[in-house]
Amino acid sequence: RFGVLSTIGNAAPLLGMTGTVVGMIASFDALQEKAGDVGVVAGGISTALITTAAGLVIALFAVIPYNYFSARSDSIDLEIEETKSQFVDFITTGI
Helix, strand or coil: HHHHHHHHHHHHHHHHHHHHHHHHHHHHHHHHHHHCCCCHHHHHHHHHHHHHHHHHHHHHHHHHHHHHHHHHHHHHHHHHHHHHHHHHHHHHHHC
């Protein structure tokens, strides 16, 4: 299931950045409607930052286990290959 972790890890920052863009669009729309009222922009920027942070946290919770399990899987794969090679050598020289 490495594909799932990899997909989540890669997609989460994109989702966060999408939230950032949506928040900024909302901020500038509000600023345009109420020209001069800078306080209106704060809500949109807050939304943008929250979604960015959420995307990054989700990515961390997916990427760290993915990298750990991927390295562990590579180690096991190498061990299997070495054992297979030793077994083949034993069979070909032992008979």
